[in-house]
Amino acid sequence: MRLLHIATAMTSVGLLAACGGSPSDSPAPAPAPGAPASITLTGVVATGAAMADAAVSAKCATGTGTATSSSTGSYTLSITGGALPCVLEATSSDAAKVLHSVATATAGSTEATANITPLTELLVAQMTGQDPAGYMAGVSASALSVSVTASAVTTAQTALLTMLTAAGLDTAAIGNMVSDPLVAASGGTAGNAHDVVLDNLAATLATAGTALPEFSATVASSSPNAGTAQGNASMLPPELLASPKAASCDALRSTSYRIVKVSPSVTIGDDAPVTATQTMTFDAATLTANFGPGDDWVWTATAQSCQYTAADGTEIVVSPSGVIVARAFVGADDDTVSAGGRYRMLLGMPSQTIPVAQLEGTWNMLGWDIEDSGLHAPNAGITSINASGQVTSAKCFGDALNTAEASCTIEATPQPVFTAHEGGGFNVTSTDSSDPWSLRAFVYKAGNGEKMMVWLNAQGEISFATRQRVAPLPTQGNVSTGWNVQLNASNTAADVLSTTTNTISSINGNTVTRQSQSNGSSVSVPQQMVFNSPRDGMTRRLPETVTASDGSSATVRELYSIRLTGFGMSAYALPSTLTLPNSNARFGVSVELPAVSAP
16 A cells, blocks of 8 residues: 555644633623722742742733732732732742743632742643743733633643653642642741652753753643744753753653654555554663663764764664654564564654644645555655544645646545554554555654654555645755765665755745755755745755866756754655666655754
């Protein structure tokens, strides 16, 4: 079964944060005319230690107010004629720390407890999908009543605690981070269990080298309620930002990875199970990957950050989003593939769980399919998926790579459907009884909210996908360097890891000219890249004969690519220029180096 028959998918931290409230979340009723009531907010401002003399302000559905925290961090704030819900802000006496929280409304209530801590700062980010300070500054009274509800807070807290637990933080002491009793450490007096969690959060972020503002921005961007990505959000998802990192690579963290081997499974067939996948637990401190008892894989750092080797000759690089890409030796004794003893492309995606509903949208895909000749060749298409996981349309897959979207062939119905797989990711299953087939699919969600889809079948076919959008043009003079791991037409990673540095020299409409240098060479070759060609989000490199910087003649091959936006990666394909049974087709993944420098 060719991958051109499918649509897309993979894992991520699947965290739903509701915006609306149930009837029980209704705001407190307005006071009767002539009898203005008061609302009273109480709580503790703390970062582990009490935040004494902090300026506390509240913006509510009706009214605003201010207060100052005591030496123990406690505060009381009253608003005459006020009405819940509220959003709150606490600024330390030296203005170095600013934290936020919320107070929800209960019918008939004029009082609420609202602790203000780093946990509630993250809660507001998760619940709103915005920078908490920006949310407080911009939210209207009417919007407060809709967005700050008990159900929204509960949903956001559940997602946040799941995220922090995945990063190794013990949050068992937290029942409700907004209203639970909080005794902050102050004046030599120890804090309670709630306060200990705040201490541990601070220690966890310090060990990971992550500041709270960066972590909060990434939580907001990865929230299902996020709009556009936050400017200072990391490409790493929040749970990785809070995990220990390798000394040689900020993006390589201690976590569990789903490993995909681009190779045929033990059993091959349209409906055969995909077995070329494994789970790997990685220890960033020791650079040791573990696949089970007694099955360790030790990496050795190279002089270049985020690049590693293994004793079997495997070459490994790590993208800025934490995705591992390798030219890996698959031994003949490997029981997850049908043909071992050769080099394969390997992908390692940090384990996440994402609901089917988050697959909804239209995706550009670039894949590597088996042809009738038995050799692999590139294929590209466009697929749309609805919130229930049903593929609603698929087109362009059977057409030449340079076919414009308006001229693409639309696949016949019925289309496949995505369902959650018990081992992670998704099953993609044919709904055509006359043509049964199935695939495995995975989604990885970066910290800035972007998603990358990867799917594969038992025959060793693979495809990458990203949301379809108009690709922005680069800026003139921009320099980028990438590692390249690529497959030949026999689906083996026969070519060693290479690097390419590209410098943008001119821009004319959608055609960008770049000077390309390979493997540190001082000789550059001009290449013309046509953006959003032949379809939005794709880039085509024009085939031509050019003059290199040293005066020699150089042949530039046709190439198609899709940038995996937000991941520091691209998937690319070079169609064959030879006549069968020969083929020089290539399919690869390019990974941005963490520090760009021209050779």
